[in-house]
Amino acid sequence: MNEKESFFINQLKSIGFAFKGVVCLLxxxxxxxxxxxxxxxxxxxxxxxxxxxxxxxxxxxxxxxVMGMEGINTAIEKMADFIHPEKHSKIGLIKDIAAGAVFITSLSAIIIGLIIYIPKIIKLF
Known part of the structure; x- marks a missing residue:
């Protein structure tokens, strides 16, 4: 197998792993x-x-x-649980910070949604 085929096959495998991760998340x-x-x-x-x-x-x-951040948050939570399965204040803090990142991203998404849709909804009335 030449290097181009190897690169292409590796890329296909990477896409497969990513797809597997999305399915697991869902x-x-x-x-x-x-x-x-x-x-x-x-x-x-x-x-x-x-x-x-x-x-x-x-x-x-x-x-x-938002969905990407949720995936990262889930990965961080699962890794933290794997490394330290018992409750631990520092692991809890790490998980809270990751969840906070999702929250911040979600708030931004809500604000953008409101900016897009409030004027259009108001025009209906």
Whole structure:
């Protein structure tokens, strides 16, 4: 096998591992399921209100950021539990900080959603 084939095969394997991680996240994490439901709802709103290309980009950017951050948070929590299965104040703090990062990202997404949709909802009345 030459180097190009090896690189291509390694990339395909990496995509497979990433896909496996997404499936695991979807199967095990309630928060990601809630975020998907919210994402479907705001995507439907985007079609209903015919949002602009820039608004679509911002909307999908924050959806991706929140879900990506949730994945990182889940990985940190699972690693922390693996390293130190018993309750420990420093492990708890690490997990709280990771959850806080998801919270900050989610707040930003909510603010962006409000900026996009409040003017459009007001125009309905």
């Amino acid at each position: 199967k095990t994490e309630t928060n990601i399921k809630i975020q998907i439901a919210i994402s479907v709802f705001v995507t439907a709103m985007g079609f209903y209100f015919n949002i602009s290309n820039i608004e679509w980009m911002l909307q999908f950017l924050v959806i991706g950021l």
